[in-house]
Amino acid sequence: MNTPVEIPAIKLTAFSHGGGCGCKIAPAVLAEILRNSQGTLIPEQLLVGIETSDDAAVYQLNDTQALIATTDFFMPIVDDPFDFGRIAATNAISDIYAMGGKPIMALALVAMPVNKLPTEIIGKIIQGGEAACREAGIPIAGGHTIDSVEPIYGLVVMGLVHPDRVKKNTGAKPGDQLILGKPLGVGVYSAALKKGQLDAQGYAQFVALTTQLNKPGIALAELAGVHALTDVTGFGLGGHALELARAGKATVVIDWTRVPLLPNVEAMIGAGTVTGASGRNWLSYGHEIRLSPTLGQVQQDLLTDPQTSGGLLVACAPEAVDEVLAIFAAGGFASAAVIGEVQAGAAQLLVR
Template sequence: MQNSDDAGVYKISEDLALIQTVDFFTPIVDDPYWFGQIAAANALSDVYAMGGQPVTAMNLVAFPTKIMEFSVLRKIIQGGLDKLKEADVALVGGHSIEDNELKYGLSVTGFVHPKKYWSKHGLKPGDNLILTKAIGTGIISTAIKGGLTSVHIVEEITQLMATLNKQAALRMKNYPVNACTDITGFGLLGHLAEMVVDSGCSARIESGAVPVIKEAIEFAGMGLFPGGAFKNKQFRLPFVEYSDKVDPLLRDIFFDPQTSGGLLISIPEEYADQALADLRTHNCTKATIIGKIISDQKEKIYVV
């Protein structure tokens, strides 16, 4: 099967394929329980992004036993476990090592029908692009590290990052999805570029339609971008053409690396409005149609 997708897919029989993925990282919020939840939501997301059903998971832990209380680890694991329960996924084991820096994540295994999984590579001219979560978590995380955020905004993005893409994926199974991915480290346009490569078509993004966390725009105005935003931008800029009226801040925000971001779904236009309404009434209140796929063979992203 194809490589360069959100997770590995291995066909077992004519109607069953295995999906496997792994993800782990250093803490992005101070609260260990919520860090655990976010890490689990993030690891599970790759399975949802392929239209699969996650089934089992294993913990990956790197823990600085000499400088950190063991109770911190217990809270992280509890957070992960609670998120797995919400996803109906069984924790079947794990592995831990001692390390100077705390890291946590999971390896997740799921099932999908070998002919019905969602790839990144399936864009069709005329499709609409739906994004299911607001972007800007990388910028907010940077502001948190700089000690510039209020308790309120920390809570807001913690909730956002801990929200599973489960409902979004479940709802979209009722529609003929042509391509799907989840928005994580490469940022919105970085992940869209992966979809556009070799698709034979181009994307047109309405910059004003993209849902952005309000405070992220504020902090972006203070220059608080994570380093990854610029690496992403440099790497994928050859794919992107901005029209003159696009706000310079948004140009950078669109490359902001996300943790546990939403799904980006390409779906035929005639289903888009109904799918959107469906998503919005099922836990994806910020879901928005952010653009469309056009039959321009240059494989570009036009941001207007």
């Protein structure tokens, strides 16, 4: 018999209109918001800015150091406050690893309905974030707090990387193999949790996956054969694979049979458990995807499923595949797998 998840007295998810990276503004809406943006001064030291929707900004400090800066925050994706804090912090730190860097410091972003949430609940959220930062080996050196209608938690994170080892989402080359570090299905699990349909085992898998730091990014930055790197988050595998395709001006091909999935996610979607963000993602970029007729709505929903604290997505030379997979395995990423390749052609995504 499946053991149900213990429901806390105060359900954090009841305070939020959307959880985790499913809170992200849809890609098409975001593009429209930024359409008339004039941008700002771009100094030559700014190695990575907003041009290709990369994971973080990178500013060169000297010949051997570049500063990586990022921020990420969202509303509760789980009801346990400590787990929420851990997941949100892990997700924010991931952007440093996705650029090939080592995190050095974080600042906390805390917005809470202080007249509705007990202070001990808010304290546990912050403690969860601290636990994730301790695992990453960094301090939370400050932050900012406000009173808010919905609970929001996240981090500003800074890291360091050698300027020659910055891994962008640009650079994918025809012939490159595509490797995904974590299985898909986090959005589906979060929707099931909110409906009370995720058992204790599924919840444990969910938390273990979303609190696993993407530390392999540091070692991957050392490999010349790694040409492009990003992480899969709120725009789903489809959206972030398209970013690689657009930035590299190439066609990304995904072999769906090789994509790792969380247990039972296809059955969950078949039973009607899917996030609203999945549909919004497809409406935003589905016109750039060619989905094989052998694949259906379930696979489309998983392709666009928003991943909170998802896996690294790597484009590497064929001769680097074994080393990349070995780095993932050494870091405890047992599901890491080659899921496709990069081909010459128009910037698009083919899923077969």
